[in-house]
């Protein structure tokens with residue numbers, strides 16, 4: 379059969395008209411599309427509500443920081459004192475000057491002769507330790523003091539009991555101080571005046587290991 383172009387156009391035209399008429403008829407018919415539309419509108423409304431609640435929360439001013447009590451009403455220093463550490467008399471004397479967080483070496487700890495901050499020009503520039511030296515604050519629990527007013531001014535500063543092993547000190551101190559602002563004590567951390575003590579010969583495994591690498595504890599420091 380031979381198709382004439384004119385007939386193809388005619389058929390196309392008729393089909394289009396029929397489609398248009400069908401659509402026009404449908405327009406007047408009742409439709410049960412309302413419930414899904416309502417549900418969608420309700421969902422959008424809930425979302426808007428949630429967003430405006432969140433925006434309101436954001437605009438609300440943060441709670442006023444807890445006012446630290448008057449300094450003279452307080453003992454100056456908060457000290458973390460594990461029962462297995464021994465402190466000399468200097469401890470009470472020198473720590474009184476702690477303004478933020480002070481640090482010092484601790485003897486016979488972490489398998490070393492001593493662990494402690496490295497100090498240059500009166501500032502802490504690193505830490506001598508064998509174990510995980512990249513912890514934010516690789517200091518021993520017996521090796522720091524925090525001024526009480528600072529602690530009270532930072533209500534979020536707490537020991538995190540779920541912190542990985544060796545990170546308990548860091549979990550508290552990272553809320554309180556930048557490592558560069560630590561205050562070195564014990565003659566710029568050149569003297570060991572606090573020790574971990576046990577009724578047995580101290581273990582020196584890490585010390586021997588570091589000595590083999592030429593990084594042992596400074597032999598000039600008396601422990």
Ligand SMILES: *[C@@H]1O[C@H](CO)[C@@H](O)[C@H](O)[C@H]1NC(C)=O
Pocket residue numbers: 498499500564565566
């Ligand atoms: C610590 O070092 C600083 C800077 O070198 C110095 O001014 C200060 O006197 C030293 N402190 C002690 C107690 O040695």
